[in-house]
Each structure stands twice: as structure tokens, then as C-alpha cells.
Amino acid sequence: MRTITTDRLLLRSWRDDDADFLLDLESRWEVVRFLGAHPTTMRTREDALASIARRRAIDDPIHGIWAVTTAAAGRLVGNLLLKPIPLSVGEPSGGPNDVEIGWHLHPDAWGHGYATEAAAAVLDDAFSRGLAKVLAVTDPDNHASQAVCRRLGMTHLGRTTRYYDSPNELFEKLPG
Template sequence: MSLELTTDRLRIREWELDDAEAALEIYGAAEVAHWLTPEWQPVNDAGAMRSVLHAWIEAGPNLIPPAGRWAIVRKDDGALVGGLSLKLLPPYEEDFELTWALRPDVWGQGYATEASRAAIGWAFEQGIDEVFAVARPNNRRAVGVARRLGMEWVGETEKYYDMRLQVFRLRPV
């Protein structure tokens, strides 16, 4: 689904093939890839990242709204600092999961929370009634973002991705 959102510091927009080099700094970074879902395949060069972006761009129109994958760009300098997605969680594809990934050099600056708030607000405007985030138990950064977003911890499960995960949920107020 096509999306363009802005916050005080960020612009959330569709991915472009020209984003490959900058996206590689996110999805190719070992300290980011370590926390991604088990189905994620490591990306080691710009060509491979370009192929991933191409697949994401092509799949976009076929996703069930409000699902999608977007780039997070800093407004002041146009730098691509992260990625954001709303997707259906396996195995039943009933629950929408919010995911975020940022370049390691911008961690701790509040970008994940800021971008996620905008995406969640937009998703609720599209009519979904809850958004989930899942995190490995020792992923303190992801758990911290979920808590800053006001998500409630609903427990641990192995239902998603066949691994033990912390589950957080947010419903509209």
C-alpha cells in the first residue's frame, strides 16, 4: 500500500531501488540482522539488497492493507536511517505486526519510536483494531521501543516464527 507520512524529524515513504546502498547499511549490518526474523536471509552487497528492495516494491500492491514496507528518511538531510513494516504474522496471518530496523549509528535517537507512532496511527485510521510487536526476550532495544509506544506486554509465545518471543499489543485509545 502506498504511504507517505511525516513526523517532526522523519519522512516515511515507499522504498526505491536507488535506496540499495543506504538500505544495506541497515539490513546488511550484523548487529541489525541478528534481531530480524528467522526467515531473513543475510544481505552482503548492494546488488543483493537491490534484489530485496525490488521484491518488496513488487509485492507491495498485493499486500492486504494496511500492510507494507517503507523507508524511514531523516527530513533535515534526506538520509535513509531505517525501515518500517506492517505485515501479517505467521502462521495464521490474522494479526498485524509492526517491525522497525535502523542503522546502528542512529540507535538511541528516538527514530524507531517516532516513525512507529506515525505508522500505528495511520494503521488505526485504516480500520485495524490492534497492532503487535514481537521481540526476542533479550532484545532490550525492541522491548524498550514497544514500551515507549504504549504497547502492553501480553506474554511469551512460540506461535510466531517457531521461536520464543515476547509479544506486545497496542489498541486504539
């Protein structure tokens, strides 16, 4: 997987030695509470290693799941993903898969603009590689992620049940 850099951040592949950080990150309810229709906290280091293996298994020229680190110190701060969105049961597929962008950061990294900066870099990279649009699917109560979507210039498309078998607020970003 390619590395993406910004002035302050480095987005890279997840490594096995990131397992303790990932376990700490995803064992926190305040971090995972908005992830998917049925969020759960991570419980063991083995779960973290299995999750890292799944993240590294994405072999695509555009999609990926990156570890977000500070560029200067290499300190892990969170996760950024760009991947096809699973449709809700019963939704017609028709056409190419919709692609979503998403993020979750460690509470120690909240409020520093890292999510916006990392997402903007991944969007720029994806659009430069020909991706036609990107969606963000946010829990209706996840006002922090919705604020990031707005800072990224994403258009709010309203509430939908098309993805993740649950109601979500949908945002869209087009190139340009």
C-alpha cells in the same frame, strides 16, 4: 504506497537508489541479529535490490514496508514495517491474519527516538484506517525493541511461540 510524515521523519517507499544504504544496514550483524528465527546478513547489492522489489510489492491500503528518512535532509536511517505475521508451523490460523509492526535502524541512528517516532506515526495511520490491533514480536534478548514497545504504550502479553517458529516476547497495541 503512501508517505507518512512526522516532525522529524519521512517514511516513504523504498527506491532502487536506496540499495547501497540497505546493503550497509542489513550487512551488519548488530542490526539483523534479532530479525526472524534464522537471521542472516545481506551480502550483495543484488540482494538489496531484490529485497527492495519485495518491499515495494506490498500493495495494501494499510500494510507497508517504509524507508525511514530524516525529514530535513532526507538521510536514510532505517526500515519500518507493518505487515501480516507468519504463523509458526502447526499453529491454527482461524480468523484474519495478525499484523505486526517492526523496525530496524542503522547504528548511526540509534538513540535518537526515531524508531518510536516512526512506529507511532504508522500506528496512528493504521488505526485511522480501521486496523483493530497491532502486535510486535520481539526476540527475548532484544531489550531495545521491547523498550520502544513500552514507549509506544504497547501491552506486554508474555512469551509465545505462535510466530516465526521461535520463542518471542509479544506486545499488543489497540486503537485509542
